[in-house]
Amino acid sequence: MRSYVPAYELRAPQSLEAALELLEREPDVWRPLAGGTDLMVLFEAGKLTHRKFLSIWKLSELKGVEVTPEHVTLGALTTYTQVQAHAVLQREFPLLCQAARETGGIATQNRGTLAGNIVNGSPAADSPPALLVYDAQIELVSARGSRWVPYQGFHTGYKTMVLRPEEIIRRIRLPRTKQGWRQYYRKVGTRKAQAISKVCFAGSAQMQHNTIRDIRMALGSVAPIVLRCARTEAALRSQKVSAGAFAAAKEVLAQEITPIDDMRSTAAYRLRVAQNLLEEFLLQLQNNGGDESHRGLAAAES
Amino acid sequence: MKKHLIGRPVPRKEGRAKVTGQARYVDDLVFPGMLYGATVRSRVPRGRIKGISFGEGIPWHEFTIVTAKDIPGENYVALIAHDQPYLADGAVNHSEEPVVLLAHPEKYLLEEARRAVQLEIEALRPTFTIEDSLNKKEIIWGEDNLFKSYSVEKGNVDEVWARADFIVEGEYRTGAQEQLYIETNGMIAVAIPEKGVTVWGSMQCPYYVHKALMALFGLPADKVRVIQSETGGGFGGKEEYPSMIAGHAALLAWKSGKPVKIIYDRAEDMAATTKRHPSRTRHRTAVSKDGKLLGMEIDFVIDGGAYTTLSPVVLSRGTIHAPGPYFCPNVRIRSRAVATNAPPHGAFRGFGAPQSIFALERHLNRVARAIGLTPEEFRRRNFIQPGQTTATGQVIRENVNMNHLLERALVLSDYHAKTARFARENSGQRRKKGMGFASFMHGAGFTGSGEQYLASVVELEATPQGRVRVLAASTEIGQGTNTIFSQIAADALGLDYDSIEILKPDTASVPNSGPTVASRTCMVVGKLVEAAALGLQQTLVGSGYLPEGYTPAGFERACKRYIESHGPLKSSSQYQPPPGIHWDDATYYGDAYGTYAWAVYVAEVTVDTVTFEIEVNDFVAVQEVGKVIHPVLAAGQIEGGVAQAIGYALYENVVWNEGRMFNSQMTNYIMPTAVDVPPIRVFFEELPYSYGPAGAKGLGELPMDGAAPAIVNAIENATGVSIHHIPVMPESLMEALAVTEKAVERA
């Protein structure tokens, strides 16, 4: 343990209201601590610069999954284990389930939360690409009220985001509009389980015969934030799936992402693999023509 | 008298304590008034210490602070050479070099304090690579940066090139590898100037620590006591470094007058303690048209890091294993261990052999291809046969049959059918499959005259209750020492498994049975246990108390009567070399090892050309290891070694940054998980060895040698790309594939 433990404060407010009040009174002094799977790792390494935390782990207001005809709404504290176990998510949001299944080991899945994954702001996080593909929206609450923001645009740069110091994430909402879209997710990590992503790809497309009517693509670990690849999407929208369209899209993708060299991988590898994954995704659209199932998932058979 | 335990999977002696969490490892021990210790390290790869200052805001008066000037005896870690200081005094030669030690009752505060110590170090130009060290860009050690060099000569290599039909050359590299035992290094010391020094801790070699502490404190042997606590894995990583930590804890205890515990956290353990030596091997091989080896020239270099430590012996084993299990009439091996400004590299399962065997087994595939033979056919034509000599002139006296091992491994892995099928099906597939194998051997026990120098001793003592205690310094580190010693002693004496007790290694009460390394514990020390047991029996028989065909109850009666009339009932046994063993250190000629274990390993892999990920899908390990004392433990050794070698081949990449390990976290230094290992299928052949207990040989290191080349050979089979280094990270496979694709385009 490389931090001076006695100097760190942790309080456990009994209600969301109490938590928000404290955040309002002393913004930037208090930070939420949910499952701790990011914060405690920093703490161990002596890299936790912030000193005062509010444990929100037991706040029931931030828990539970709610299903309405339009949306599936997940409490901020929804864990990876809970994501995988939910029948509607399994059926309609398989990419999120797969991301959850491939995050850490069971112990991490039991404690790690979706909101924590988002706010931690790692470009290598595995759920955000799926959330981007599903056009997720996020509810931010403070003592003064709540606001919904699209997840697309939430991250403004490396570890910066639109969340204000006195706000916390309360819920994450997924519109149930992707039924019938073809889905693809593939995480490329350092090993088969419990690995940090070197590249992570989530894609979904609405096909009409051989034409891409609409498409979403998001990649992890190829830019300072998890990136929705809007330009590549635009290059593919309304295109017939063909070798020419693939080649053009791969070029656009190369322009759109900005991978780097780090201790886990190289920029060249990330670029090449991102392009290869795009091709694998598109090939699948081609192979399955008008068939509107999620068979895409088979690509990530690991 | 019944003999029934050897060859049977009796329950592990300390199994119950381990599965219930009752086993006590060093960090589980607490002493009254104990302080915690921490190490302040240089952080500069090479330089001169100009000053040490203690920053503000820390109650320094509460701390015990130790620097080089507090050392009562010699400031070096006594091992082979005396060049590595306990605490840097003037010069620093790597960036994890200990400079200041701190102790305080509160662990949390210790970390704050460690950060507040500032070292002023004038930087000197460091050397980080084998090439820079060989080129003597800077002289950083001795006169020429060489810790040790060997040359082995057999026949006349210079003559063969002219008459060779083929000459094949290649260069191969292996990276550093972290042992990554799950229990980090740790020690507790009690040291009182008048009384002496006692340490408890995680270690493989209590008498190494003992020797080092005697020198550090200038104390006689009886004033230093070293006790092993339960040890959570070693793999070589707890062979030499425990002497360093024990010394540090003891220095703090000596100065403070209180017990001091030092436990490394994972990051410190990974960065500061020893790792496997990186290596570079160059081969030049002459072969005839009919596929016979005519000559081999091998240049083997290992990076020893900043101090000598065990590099000379690691180099020696790597050198002797470099020509593999093949017969070649003309061999020249030149080998060197060089200095760099990295933390010293050290012992790790295989001890130099995995490096040189990787090079050879990759190279021979290249040779086979050059002369148009399959890898298996080329090896068949060159396997060493009984009566032939190795590169050091050792005549193979055992009935080795490498051909048989190869055939069996190929059949068990369905090698021929699979290679044919993959060759048919791979083209156009994004996931390409391949098969590869490696043939190799591993010498058991110390190299050359090592065992004679060690002259190990084991004692057995019987109690009036008819229980027998084994007294040895050989440590249980997971490999099963306690269990196999009990089996051997019980069978030799015709007793039950439970009537044997293994004393915890404690230098105050056990004799020096040598270090727990080099696959020697079962074969060499186990033989001493057997001999001492027979000695005990003879004493009882000779005294007239023990009848022929006795029962355990009879044994108990005899012990009781003997002890009542003669006092303690003990028997000891000391190592004697097997007859006819000769070794000459000066010429590096003779019987390098008493015996070898022999093996052929086959790997099946899939390479994903979308992501360049490589997975091992099946693994067959066939080996001849003499009599298998305990089938479950033996298979467990092989499986664990293979998994570690899969990591060596595919995942475990030490990222260096200015001589420091950059990825010293488990998140970033990747070892295989339960999902990454294939089924590991283990098969033994048993040719009893006359000088091992019940015919056993050593096997602990063997599995580390062959898996990596088998896997890389399989990658070549799958992709057509020849890779010459490990680990094969997806990034490097991508580059290699791109180079090959370009070459194909140009052709």
Next chain:
Amino acid sequence: MPDRVNKAEITCTVNGETLSLKAYPMARLLDVLRQELRLTGTKEGCGEGECGACSVWIDGEIANSCLVPVLQVAGSEIKTIEGIATGEQLHAVQEAFISCGGAQCGICTPGMVMAAVNLLERTPHPSETEIRMGLAGNLCRCTGYMKIFEAVVRACQATGVKA
């Protein structure tokens, strides 16, 4: 020296026994178990959530105690390796680890047993893939995992496991 915060008073249940203790709120559950409660069966292998040597159950779910601040277990039920056997009677998983050779050096074993027992409670007859995935958060450097898989399979075959 930075200022210290007040220790918190925490009540929780450990291996069936309810206790109150005082600790710094951010102290790791791992340290409180090992140092305050002297339950040293739970091990530290990394402190970063990677190795699983520190696995315990919190309210029936497996967790890495190195990543849990002790304040978060106030009101929770914790089970450690010391609470797996019933008196002298080992759990079937523990028996199987001994007979199959699932423990070598033993340092990963408490965590591995906690994960394996937890897996079997959730999935009484796991497939090989489920066993592998269920134990992927517990690293073992000694065994190569084969004997651990065998132990889990043998434990579910053994009578006495809740199915």
